[in-house]
Amino acid sequence: MRVGILGGTFNPPHLAHLVCAQEAHAQLGLDRVVLMPAGVPPHKQVPAGDPSAEARYELCRLAVDGDERFEVSRAELERPGRSYTADTLRLLRERDPQDELTFIVGGDMARSLPSWREPEAVLALATLAVAERRGAKREAIERELAPLRGADRVRFFEMPRVDVSSSLVRERVAAGRPIRYLVPDAVAEAIAAGGLYRGVPGEVTT
Ligand SMILES: Nc1ncnc2c1ncn2[C@@H]1O[C@H](COP(=O)(O)OP(=O)(O)OP(=O)(O)O)[C@@H](O)[C@H]1O
Numbered sequence: 001m002r003v004g005i006l007g008g009t010f011n012p013p014h015l016a017h018l019v020c021a022q023e024a025h026a027q028l029g030l031d032r033v034v035l036m037p038a039g040v041p042p043h044k045q046v047p048a049g050d051p052s053a054e055a056r057y058e059l060c061r062l063a064v065d066g067d068e069r070f071e072v073s074r075a076e077l078e079r080p081g082r083s084y085t086a087d088t089l090r091l092l093r094e095r096d097p098q099d100e101l102t103f104i105v106g107g108d109m110a111r112s113l114p115s116w117r118e119p120e121a122v123l124a125l126a127t128l129a130v131a132e133r134r135g136a137k138r139e140a141i142e143r144e145l146a147p148l149r150g151a152d153r154v155r156f157f158e159m160p161r162v163d164v165s166s167s168l169v170r171e172r173v174a175a176g177r178p179i180r181y182l183v184p185d186a187v188a189e190a191i192a193a194g195g196l197y198r199g200v201p202g203e204v205t206t
């Protein structure tokens, strides 16, 4: 199986995540794309009072519900400590040695690869697929990754620019502004029902 993995904090999952997963699936000929919510994101602080890893996992499940191209994995929730990608890919390799793994990232995230834990192991264990259009940014990413062993295996795919981020969604909820059409309806409903991102601890009630 050709398996794509879209790792993220998913605090919360939004439409750009799904467009990114969809384009990777279609352009790279993947059999499925697995959303991999980080238990403890390695480079990102989850603000105090925000949903737990378990709740972010539930939001991911709601986000992909009914779409057979996508799945959600608990692999990084079941491991203590920071969710380093190299460790996750090793685990997936051990579980299903015959799978061909593709780790999917947005363009900005790809640029930070040299500062990840064991970046060359990441490139050895999976194909890195980067959502970035042709042009100066793509070239800059190629230049920055070039010193890493395995950088020649990095692949790019095109994604329409979708200017949505989890921070934008959180800010809008906190400000009482609507988030419909920025996140899947089921995610918007769970955020509303659980009172998430309103500045007080909430719950995903699914
Ligand atoms: N608008 C977007 N376009 C393309 N890729 C994206 C976009 N938003 C997120 N991604 C990619 O999805 C993956 C997971 O992102 P993450 O869960 O951290 O969401 P985020 O929106 O970047 O979060 P935050 O706003 O909290 O920093 C990363 O590889 C990131 O580059």
Ligand SMILES: O=C(O)c1ccc[n+]([C@@H]2O[C@H](COP(=O)([O-])O)[C@@H](O)[C@H]2O)c1
Binding pocket: 006, 007, 008, 009, 010, 036, 038, 041, 042, 043, 044, 083, 084, 085, 086, 109, 115, 116, 117, 118
């Ligand atoms: O392994 C690392 O050192 C590492 C450093 C930064 C990010 N990552 C992974 O990249 C993915 C996107 O990260 P983020 O911070 O946007 O949620 C997610 O799966 C992270 O675990 C991994």
